[in-house]
Amino acid sequence: MIALTTLAAEGRWFDNPIIQQAVPTAIWETLAMTVVAGILTALLGIPLGVLLFTTSPGGTAPSAFLNRAVGAVVNIGRSLPFLILMISIIPFTRLVVGTSIGWQAAVVPLTVGAIPFYARLVETSLREVSAGKVEAVTMMGASRGEITRKVLLPEARSGLVAGLTTTVIALIGYTAMAGAVGGGGLGAVAMSYGYNRFESDVMIVCVVLLVVIVTIVQVIGDLVARRLDRR
Amino acid sequence: MTETPPLLRLSGLRKEFPSSRGPVVALEDITLSIARGSIHGIVGRSGAGKSTLIRCLTGLERPTAGTVDLDGTDIPALTGDELRAVRRRFGMVFQHANLLDSRSAADNIALPLEIAGWSAGERRARVAELLDLVGLTDRADNHPGQLSGGQQQRVGIARALATRPDILLCDEPTSALDAATTRQILGLLRDLRERLGITVVIITHEPSVVREVCDTVTLLADGTVVETGAISDVVADATGQLHRDLVPLPPLPLEHDGGYVEVALGDARSGTTSVDAVLALLREGGVPAEVAAATLETIGGRRVGRIQLEVDPTRTQEAVRLLQAAHLSPEVAA
Ligand SMILES: Nc1ncnc2c1ncn2[C@@H]1O[C@H](COP(=O)(O)OP(=O)(O)O)[C@@H](O)[C@H]1O
Ligand SMILES: [Mg+2]
Numbered sequence: 001m002i003a004l005t006t007l008a009a010e011g012r013w014f015d016n017p018i019i020q021q022a023v024p025t026a027i028w029e030t031l032a033m034t035v036v037a038g039i040l041t042a043l044l045g046i047p048l049g050v051l052l053f054t055t056s057p058g059g060t061a062p063s064a065f066l067n068r069a070v071g072a073v074v075n076i077g078r079s080l081p082f083l084i085l086m087i088s089i090i091p092f093t094r095l096v097v098g099t100s101i102g103w104q105a106a107v108v109p110l111t112v113g114a115i116p117f118y119a120r121l122v123e124t125s126l127r128e129v130s131a132g133k134v135e136a137v138t139m140m141g142a143s144r145g146e147i148t149r150k151v152l153l154p155e156a157r158s159g160l161v162a163g164l165t166t167t168v169i170a171l172i173g174y175t176a177m178a179g180a181v182g183g184g185g186l187g188a189v190a191m192s193y194g195y196n197r198f199e200s201d202v203m204i205v206c207v208v209l210l211v212v213i214v215t216i217v218q219v220i221g222d223l224v225a226r227r228l229d230r231r
Numbered sequence: 232m233t234e235t236p237p238l239l240r241l242s243g244l245r246k247e248f249p250s251s252r253g254p255v256v257a258l259e260d261i262t263l264s265i266a267r268g269s270i271h272g273i274v275g276r277s278g279a280g281k282s283t284l285i286r287c288l289t290g291l292e293r294p295t296a297g298t299v300d301l302d303g304t305d306i307p308a309l310t311g312d313e314l315r316a317v318r319r320r321f322g323m324v325f326q327h328a329n330l331l332d333s334r335s336a337a338d339n340i341a342l343p344l345e346i347a348g349w350s351a352g353e354r355r356a357r358v359a360e361l362l363d364l365v366g367l368t369d370r371a372d373n374h375p376g377q378l379s380g381g382q383q384q385r386v387g388i389a390r391a392l393a394t395r396p397d398i399l400l401c402d403e404p405t406s407a408l409d410a411a412t413t414r415q416i417l418g419l420l421r422d423l424r425e426r427l428g429i430t431v432v433i434i435t436h437e438p439s440v441v442r443e444v445c446d447t448v449t450l451l452a453d454g455t456v457v458e459t460g461a462i463s464d465v466v467a468d469a470t471g472q473l474h475r476d477l478v479p480l481p482p483l484p485l486e487h488d489g490g491y492v493e494v495a496l497g498d499a500r501s502g503t504t505s506v507d508a509v510l511a512l513l514r515e516g517g518v519p520a521e522v523a524a525a526t527l528e529t530i531g532g533r534r535v536g537r538i539q540l541e542v543d544p545t546r547t548q549e550a551v552r553l554l555q556a557a558h559l560s561p562e563v564a565a
Contacts, residue, residue, distance in 0.1 A: 130329070132325055132327060132329040133329050133330075133331060135291065135323075135325075135329070136323060136325060136329040136390075137331075137342065137346070138291065138318075139289060139291070139318055139321065139323040140318065140319070140342065140343040140346045140347075140394075141315035141316060141318040141319045141343075141346055141347065142315075142346045143315070146346055150331075150342065150345070150346075151331060154331065154333035154334070155331055155332060155333050157333065228333075229332075230332045230333060230374045230375075230376055
């Protein structure tokens with residue numbers, strides 16, 4: 001805070017060439033990582049969450065074996081520290097992206113880490129759809145697929161969006177971590193200039209920008225979730 | 232009732248649920264039939280097995296033993312596509328309408344049609360027809376949250392009727408509604424039976440629902456059939472539980488010194504519906520009585536009633552004998 005006011009008083013704010021050159025690229029990289037990983041997480045996490053719910057004892061296709069197997073994988077994915085995950089899947093990342101450095105490469109561990117997290121949130125949202133609605137539509141002669149597409153997902157959509165908001169915000173936190181080990185983005189800039197070279201104005205700008213991005217995601221997520229909730 | 236074969240016939244139906252302390256028997260040896268075009272009530276306390284019975288009818292639950300015969304089809308024997316197809320012959324109405332909040336009233340009604348594979352054009356025409364049938368044309372675009380409980384239940388009924396089922400199954404359709412709305416919904420069900428000739432099964436714990444709309448009724452207790460038959464017959468059986476449930480009297484005063492005798496009127500034994508005749512009979516026998524409470528109404532086209540008489544507490548047995556001699560069905564109330 002003191003550094004901030006001093007800088008502002010001396011009119012040196014934004015004069016720092018790092019802020020003028022590195023930060024705009026870093027913003028773009030952070031957004032790219034978050035958006036791409038967020039979209040992939042939604043695309044893969046929803047089916048996984050559906051599988052977790054439908055195979056559970058109260059679900060539409062109970063299967064104790066499948067439920068336990070998928071549940072175990074998800075739990076391992078969730079309990080693995082992100083840094084360890086990121087390093088341990090480097091070979092896989094190389095296979096998919098061709099490199100293990102840069103924001104494109106960071107997307108892989110980010111997505112792998114976020115999928116199990118989001119899948120559990122999806123499962124919880126689906127569980128909140130009342131059994132009576134599922135029974136009503138089952139009585140119409142609906143198949144399991146129709147029940148998922150016409151009842152579970154539409155009725156849970158507000159919760160799915162709220163869960164995705166939480167997941168994306170967690171992803172933004174992870175992008176900063178990914179940045180510290182070669183993934184680029186605001187985290188990398190904050191780390192290499194702000195922390196390692198004591199350029200605290202760079203650090204502050206990066207942190208403020210991250211806070212702004214998180215806030216925007218939260219506000220939009222809340223808005224959409226509320227619009228979708230017709231109860 | 233007419234002599235056409237019943238639409239639905241259950242026989243020897245049994246349902247056990249496994250539990251950690253051995254199987255729980257929810258239904259035991261249920262045998263009953265429901266005539267085409269009738270309104271059949273299934274009554275019983277909570278836990279009697281009413282919902283389990285309905286779930287066995289529709290194949291949501293597989294009975295442990297017994298048959299459910301719908302027009303020659305044994306429902307428990309069906310699986311997969313056949314089971315899904317037979318479910319379209321039932322329209323299901325629930326206590327809490329169970330509408331989808333993500334859809335408007337019209338789209339909720341269209342859902343069973345989508346599942347049955349109707350084209351968009353056919354769906355639109357049918358939904359308009361159904362909204363008109365339940366009097367909600369102006370509410371087509373409202374979401375369930377914007378509708379009252381009664382309106383939601385109307386949408387639920389329209390949805391249940393969408394694919395032109397043979398049977399409308401209603402599980403406690405009015406239990407969440409106030410008295411006035413209950414009457415509207417029951418009126419609608421009766422009206423639908425007249426106009427569409429549909430068979431209606433209503434599960435309820437409210438005797439008033441049975442009194443108002445049912446032609447036939449089954450009383451369940453602890454998973455077994457206690458009584459079943461035409462309303463006019465069950466109310467005429469002064470010894471039956473349904474007679475007491477359907478022709479209720481207020482409870483006795485909390486503190487009393489005896490001297491209360493209850494008598495059925497218009498039952499199969501005596502036939503009389505005259506309170507004066509009963510009072511005169513006792514007066515002439517030397518045991519004057521006063522009416523403490525009385526119910527007299529027309530149920531299933533039959534005038535039936537019950538009166539609560541207050542007599543000298545030392546002479547209740549004498550009053551009972553006098554009434555029995557006149558072929559009435561008295562009992563000492565306590
Ligand atoms: N899925 C189930 N598992 C175990 N017991 C059940 C299940 N469904 C119902 N029962 C039991 O069966 C009995 C009848 O229940 P139900 O049919 O819901 O009664 P009602 O609808 O008349 O209130 C109850 O004792 C209930 O506990
Ligand atoms: Mg019930």
